Amino acid sequence: MNEQPHILVVDGMALLFRSFFATAPMNQFFRKADGTPTNGVQGFARHVLTAQSMMKPTHLAICWDMGVHTFRNDLFDGYKANRPSPPDELKPQFDMAKEVSEMIGWKNFGEVGMEADDTIGSMVEKWKNDAKITVVSGDKDLLQLLNPSTTIALTKKGYTEYNVYDVQRFEEEYAIAPALFADVKAFMGDSSDGYPGVKGIGPKTALSLIQKYGTVDGVLAAIDELKPAQRSKITEYEEMLKLSHQLAKIHTEVPIHATIDDLSLPTLTQEKLDQLTMDGYSLITRHAKSLFPNG
Template structure:
């Protein structure tokens, strides 16, 4: 008897692709304003990335996950979380809503959870479909590597629209020498300068990996702290509070209630009506990209 093939869900980290697309083009002064003079460069880049990913990975279903506002539970845990990031450029601000609207117009299902990051929603979707679907996540965020497991690939976007640095669980373990979940413990020690939390001062990536490989986790290191060299012991003892807080900040929450069904995540048809609407909204680059990737229905 033939076994039924599992669905393949493509999950897009919408905000990551929007930001990457905006800065890649704005650096060259390209904003592609629409008829009302509103920039569209981030929206169009996001849509082109997403269309390309659907063409490359050939999923059976797809979803786009979004951050829903700048403030999340991590800001409540630590005032400095992402506090060092500058405010988004004024040319980007209107494109947040425009990107979600364009995504829905094209036929992609949008998901977002107030007070949580897209990472948490992506992690929860992976947990929800664990063992029941193959999953490919497209993002530019290496934090998502902690979500790797059998049946899950993380495709990190590179330069251009069709090059990806694809991680599987096996590749991660071979490259880092730890499990994907232990990546959280590594970040607890090293912190994350982009997200604005320091980890333990004086503990760099190599030392963090050494400690995790030997003791298994943050808790394992703390339990064996008397075995460490005096210098490492002092650094960790001095930074203990931030170590524990950094681990909470680094961990992607995978326990959100996911109200998603395969029926609401179909692969859309990029037909003439969609392309005409994209053209009318000033998204001509997206329309041409669709024409280059898909046969008109």
């Protein structure tokens, strides 16, 4: 009997931003001959190559946001409204990262109007019964996607250290099912995404409410049992609570136009490595050769 495929699903946006901001403060932009910065792109590719060598997947997919505006902005004007626009040195690197991905042979995914998280969630939903899946990201929101065949590896330090969650670890730490993480987020809100949840309810209270009542709807159904202070806060912010839940929940119905076979790992040929070097990405080439000396 053949072993199940192991798909590495990479949050390309998370790794690109992380790589950019790891080197930009030191003015290490690794510019091409024409002056275009490459620090985010080269860091992203090196990170994925390292993950590939450590985690030994059989298949690989890279997921991207496709533009700033998503259905969540249509639901709530304030969604991510407080985020500064990307630095000028990062802007050209969004398209470059996808190009480098294709050059190496990785398959890019993204849907206009959805976030990378939703594409990742849809891949997990589509293939959870057919493959072992490891998701690499820095985004804890993805913990809601955990299932018996899916592991979330949250970036921790450098290219090699991860905070790894499976269902067992999540349930031990949170004492709820992973899917209910969105219900917890609905109460506590998310300052980086710009939605408030219920003002005055922090992470501990949010978690204890979901542990006791199961869901946002469960808490609302039991509103009369709550302490007066909690009851008044939740009643005052009930509409925002419901909206925050919609914003926190990762969608899993994005169409994924691919089969698992389409995600097969590419071979790192000398021709590809030469092309990367010629295009100004010699750091990637060197890193690839150190990790995969035999191609």
